[in-house]
Structures are given as C-alpha cells and as structure tokens.
Amino acid sequence: MALQGQRFAFTKILVGDVEAEVGFYSAVLGLVTRHRLPAGEGEEVILCAEGHEEPSLVLLHRPHQARPEPGEAVLGFVVDDVEQVVRAAEGAGGVVRVAPRVVPQAGVTVAQVEDPDGHLVELLQRQ
Template sequence: MAGEPRFRFTKIVVDDLDAQAAFYSAVLGQVVGHRFGGGEGDGVFEEVVMGPARGDDGPSLLLVRYPRRRTPRPGEAVLGFAVADVDETVRAAEAAGGVVRAEPRFLPQVAMRVARVEDPEGHLLEIVQQV
C-alpha cells in the first residue's frame, strides 16, 4: 500500500438516489462528482459520489441504491458535517425535507455549536460549527 491509510468515504444505502443527492446538495453544498452502476442479481446497484464544491481530495459521501434489495433502516451511521453556520444549515435542512432532532446548542468544552438533523429518509447528521 502506498502512503498512510486515511479515511476516504462514507456510503449510505438510500431508497431515492436523486432526492437524497438533491438534499445533500441543497443543504450541505455537496456536488455530484459522478454516477455509476453495475452488479448482477440482487447485487445490482446505482451509486452517486458526492463531495465539496471546491473539489478537494478529502472524504466523499457516497449514496447507493440497490433496486432489488430492501433498504436497511436508517441508523447505520451518523454523518458529520462542519459548516460555517449551524443555524442556517438546520433551517436549510428543514426546508429541504429534513427533520431537526436536536436544535443547535453550544458545547463549551469543545468550543463548538452542534445540532442533529435527519435527512428525508431518516439518516442522522450531526452538524457542527467551531466558535
């Protein structure tokens, strides 16, 4: 293996690939890098690879849909996003069909504001802002 191991992506299984990609784009500025699909039998999949608009080589968010499988219940992961304004992001999430699970609050021990929201399919996001 060349170089040090590093975190590269988080992948969540979704029901509606287009709607979920639109949510993450509208609320968190993620852009579609590419789409692809493949597989056979119940392994057939469609996938969207998303990342920040600035195109850095940081971690990516992957959304995958298995049309011949049942989508697992949300809760398999908590997605963490650092943002410039937690309150603005929470309102954008609500406007895009998300649900607020914990309103923004200040955590003095780590000098940040944090909120928790669910995307339209119930996947949990933790939104943080350094202050």
C-alpha cells in the same frame, strides 16, 4: 503503524430515493455530484465538496435491497453556520432531531438532522 498513503476516504450509505438524497445533500451542504455509476441493479452517486475531486459521500441505490435502520451510522459535517444549515435541511425535506445547542466545554455548536431517508446527520460549528 499506518502505511503511507492510507487514510479514510469516504462514507457510503444505502439510500431508497436517490434523487431526494442527492437534492438534500446538494441543497443543505453544497455537495456536488461528480459521478453516477452503475452498481449492479442500481447506481452509485459520488458526491464531493465544491471545488474538490475526492469523494465525501457516496449514495448507493439498490432498489431491491433493504436499507439499514436509520441511526445505524451518523454522518458528521463541519459547517460555518449551524442555524442556517438546519433551516436548509428542513427546506430540503430533512427533519430536525436535535436543535442547535452550544457545547461550551467543546467550543462548538451542534445539531442533528435526518435526511429524507432518515439517515442521521450531525452538524458541527466551531466557536
């Protein structure tokens, strides 16, 4: 039984190059920085969708902490144009892992890219 007001709120990932990551998610998905907060020896950067105050993605930078292996988590984003977002990802230092492909039984086009730190990002466009 879910309690009123409880819901999934955001995803937090550990990153190495926080500025490259902020630039990537801004250029590729239009996320904007809402807050930069100290976090021990590092910082947290809270990114939100344009026009929203609630966090979508939090980048945690701790310079002396090892990052998890890329692929440990997959970040999923619904986008208007997968092809355009894939091109933006390449231009922002990302790598295409799976080129856009139509999945007719699901009514979507999907692609996967890696951000500059190697985190896997799945892009989904509804048909």
